[in-house]
Amino acid sequence: MQSLKSRGRARESAAVATAGDNDAHAGTLQRSIRQRLIDAIAAGVYPAGRRLPSSRKLARQLGVARNTVVIVYQQLVAEGHLIARERSGFYVNEEVAKRRLRVDRVGGPAAPQPVTEWDHRFRRRTRVSDTWRYPPDWQKFPFPFIEGRFDRSLFPVTEWREATRLALGLREIEQWSIDSGEADDPFLIEQIRTKVLPRRGITARPDEILITLGTRQALDLVTELFVDQTTPVAMEAPGNPAMHDLLAAQLAPIIYQPVDEDGIVVDSRLDTARLVYVTPSHQRPTAATLSVARRRALLDLATSRDFVILEDDFECETNYLDDAFPALRSMPGGERVLYVGALSRVLAPGLRLGFLVAAPEVVSEARRLRALVTRHPPLNNQRTAALFLSLGHYDTTVLRLGRIFRERLIALRDALNHYRPQSIAISPVRGGTTYWVRGPEGIDARDLARQAEARGVLIEPVGHYYTDSSGPTNVFRMGITGIPIEHIRDGVAALADVIREMSGGETLPAEERDQRWLGGVALRRKLSGATLLYKTVYGDPCTIELHEDGRMIGRAGYANEDRDSGRWWIEGDLWCRQWEEWAYGEVSRLRTRIDGDRIRWYRAEGPFVGRLVDSAVYVSPRKSNLDQQVT
């Protein structure tokens, strides 16, 4: 029943009519209406000087209390967006609107056609390498086995809110709102000095600490300061691609030093280096921990050959599987170590808070350079992080994350052990958040990653950690920082399915193909009373006793600390087993053969025999009985 005359206004009101909807950026109805009105003014729906609909009318059209609209109008008047005129209503403040419109008219939009030849103008000597890119919406994938991307559920929401609220105090704002020149927040320096560095064994004076935008800026500053085309620099191979790009941009001669299960190899190839870049806690990307002996050797070599060590401890807070090894910087000879760390694992990578610990001369020079290229990391975040630390939230968050990461990493290990036995190529011993996993020979990890992505599984091929094509093509990384524990097993199972499909029939080696499987009768005879000796995927010994009555006892670990029991039986020519807890308590039905002292199981699928599932040392019933008598 709307009159023609009121139609114009009705259209305007429609511009804010969705204000009652759920708005992603406003908590309350008032805020929502307010924002819509401002957007409508900005978009010119209400031009400068235009009278807004009466509060009564807008309230009716939005279906909200009139008072809600009145409050919003009054707020907008107080802020200068609107002007209230006695007995007339609310008008768009011409002064606010004019400023924008005026420039709009004078300038006009830039011509749309591009200047196409930008490429030939770029003068940078080296391009930034393409890196492996996860889909930007990785959080929507059910099985994101990716590394370093943060599961948002891990963020210490309550504690961060508390620290933020404190940092919004007037006295706090007075301190962080100003441009400090080169200085960092002394309060944050003090907190890192007393609450973070002692966990790594590091003692530092305030002038030995520089706050950086994550570890990345610290690496950039150090490279820029210490490296040119006359400075040989050693880095791990495989290694951090960002470091490679930073060194390449300086035209530095790069020494690629191999990595094994104990981390970077320390030998005479490092002799000519002026700087050695290492990731000791969990080598990037293999997650191997640098052994204490290697640490000592590296420091001794640095002293005798007079080179500087750049220690990147980007995961300094995830040494949870065992006691942390002390940082190189904390050991005798550590004066020549430039230590780089971050709060990213505890305080979310989005905040970009890292730090450099080094001699005062180095920090001073890095500070000047930082001032030139970015000035300082945002001071409000520095102060908020300092308050977070001072309230003791750091220790508790580290503990909590350590517990979660440990559980997740064990879950991943167990799942790989079950679905892809023997596939973990390097087993981190001090925590970390990734596994270096080997796929079947001949499979290309990049193809695998693409096909797995289609099933919701994200993994990382490792080619970009090698500077040439020397890297293994069938290796990939699986990380646990971004995946909830309850998704890990299903994710590994789905990945195993993809691998099986890609491998096709996964044909047997020729020498195995001609051999016959054990039939039911022979199976029962050979296995009743036998003992099987394994190594678990994480290197521990494991013994399984198969009793004649169908009971099955398993003991794993050097002190048999992990035990389980189960049943075994024969169905036709298949050997069947089921543990109480191990292997998720599932029934396995397997074809079996025994060659000398090896027993091998194959998946029984369809008419053809599937791939090798597992193998063990076979100790025959007679021998194992003898052993038992001896014991």
Add this chain to the structure above:
Amino acid sequence: MQSLKSRGRARESAAVATAGDNDAHAGTLQRSIRQRLIDAIAAGVYPAGRRLPSSRKLARQLGVARNTVVIVYQQLVAEGHLIARERSGFYVNEEVAKRRLRVDRVGGPAAPQPVTEWDHRFRRRTRVSDTWRYPPDWQKFPFPFIEGRFDRSLFPVTEWREATRLALGLREIEQWSIDSGEADDPFLIEQIRTKVLPRRGITARPDEILITLGTRQALDLVTELFVDQTTPVAMEAPGNPAMHDLLAAQLAPIIYQPVDEDGIVVDSRLDTARLVYVTPSHQRPTAATLSVARRRALLDLATSRDFVILEDDFECETNYLDDAFPALRSMPGGERVLYVGALSRVLAPGLRLGFLVAAPEVVSEARRLRALVTRHPPLNNQRTAALFLSLGHYDTTVLRLGRIFRERLIALRDALNHYRPQSIAISPVRGGTTYWVRGPEGIDARDLARQAEARGVLIEPVGHYYTDSSGPTNVFRMGITGIPIEHIRDGVAALADVIREMSGGETLPAEERDQRWLGGVALRRKLSGATLLYKTVYGDPCTIELHEDGRMIGRAGYANEDRDSGRWWIEGDLWCRQWEEWAYGEVSRLRTRIDGDRIRWYRAEGPFVGRLVDSAVYVSPRKSNLDQQVT
């Protein structure tokens, strides 16, 4: 009446006994007690496993309610710092304490003696220039005429708090806590695109915008991308020293292009440049505004000579003295402009939020480079700034700051006009926040700055804006972003005192020394009915009529829009005057001489004649009477 036995505990309680004091980082008593306890645990006052004093006892010793202590203890238990044991009390959680102590023992502090030879290890080809440094505690000085440092009272506290609270919503945290890879917050991009850039006349697509750590990172990225030793780059002289350092680090051939009152001179010296760096809104450091004709000429030259323009609009929001000129980027031909801006004037420099607007190809390349050196600016700040903008606080803050800066700049102009007439060397016409001020010939601005600092006055010598010694030694800059308006006049007066003292007797030029001052009788005869013609310090004409009855009428401005009246009289041989409002309504007593059509006044101090205070065109009573008859 303390027993020996309880002494140990009493000492421990003393560790938190100051908890009731005013604590700079905690709002409430609870938080304060909590923090002290955590610090005491960290410091080992309460070692791992130690029982804490009972809540009753600690409450008594701190003089607080027992419940306060109980709540703190329970909170610490919930967070894992303490463990509660039934009927026994609260104990320090060994797990938390152990982790820190364990590493402490293993590592040990780094050896104290420094590796002294760091200097010879630095490989950077150019050092970062020394810049003029204000004292770090500049906010404590009564008269900080400094530039770019933010008066903390200007920060939009309430509005920023509102935006921060919204950014702490769970859904918001989920978005900003993760590492986004290379991406910026799309919400902030959209807000800059629709609310900030239109004010400068700029239309941009989302892929044409990159968020940077202030303007500084944008300049660094552009330099790194576009410049090497084969790329001639032109910059203003005097100019931004940071840009000089960035260019020098790339070994770029630099063309120093002069600046006058219309900004950078556009002529054939720019022909060979591949990149031209300009600060059009308010030239850094002179504050001159690039005229529209020069803008057009620069863009035309860029097109015909095919160079790229880097437009640094670091003060994009302080064009308040008149309508803003549109940005170069917004004008026809602007496709080859790389536009750099910041929210630092509105959102506090401490937050470090800037942006680059350029062709998508350039933004894409700069984004890769940014990812390598710092990844992305902190996402929590990006989201908070986006919310701030979306709530409409940007427009109103710009308006408020414009009003404040305008008042301050006019107050500075008036004070300089009064205490140091004719000293403003370049007068910005479109706002800005600084004046380029000339001291007496022969005075060294660096000496002046040092001596003024001792009186609480901070000014900036300009030598570091010149790459060689070609700059004027007696020029300095005075800024108003950091000084309250009520301090401006006293600050200029104090500075004028310092200048007078440094100039000593400020001897007269020889040709003036031999001349005699007008005595009382001659003075009255010459001045009764005379007219004096000035130019004000800001270039407007000003007429003063001296009536015979001692009245004095002043009119300034092209339309005489500024008027005042006052009195003049003779005391002995001194000419005295007092305005109602002009010259702060103060009495001036001056020695006077007239040479032809010039009248000059000198300060009358002690037995000797002081320095020249002011001069004007003198129109004699007879002539001015004639003029009046003619009119």
